[in-house]
Amino acid sequence: MTLPTEQIESVVRQMQEMALFVEFKPEQLKAIASVLEIQTFKKDTWIIDEGKPVRTLYLLAKGRTGIYRHKKWNDTLLASQNPPDFFGEFSMFDQVRPTASVKAEEDCEAYVLTAPAYETLTQTFPELPAQFKHSTNLLKSRRLWHLQ
Secondary structure (H helix, E strand, O other), rough: OOOOHHHHHHHHHHHHHHHHHHHOOHHHHHHHHHEEEEEOOOOOOOEOOOOOOOOEEEEEEEEOOEEEEEEOOOOEEEEEEEOEEEHHHHHHHHOOOOOEEEEEOOEEEEEEEEHHHHHHHHHHHHHHHHHHHHHHHHHHHHHHHHOH
């Protein structure tokens, strides 16, 4: 289900707070928000499985998720996320397999950008792939810096 028109402006404001979208123009954010879908996930549902291909960006709207690495006998929690966090950006824009899994720690709702919707957007905004590539590179640098 796509977002109702009255919800788009609210989502745009949330996106403006996210590091992924910091360099995007308002008209780009509005266009992206207009093609987002709403998905819900029950507690303990695996949203992304480590190593399995996925081309979807998730913008967490409600609830809490956990980022996990699967080890031989257990799952290790790496981080918890709350709104307005996001995940799936590297798989979506760099087209790499996820290096971690994401699980709904409580009932969650997310705004979802699918690959087909993204491809449609790039026809109107051909600069989007370069912008997302730049944003994901900055995110990688920041995350590596915090690991040191």
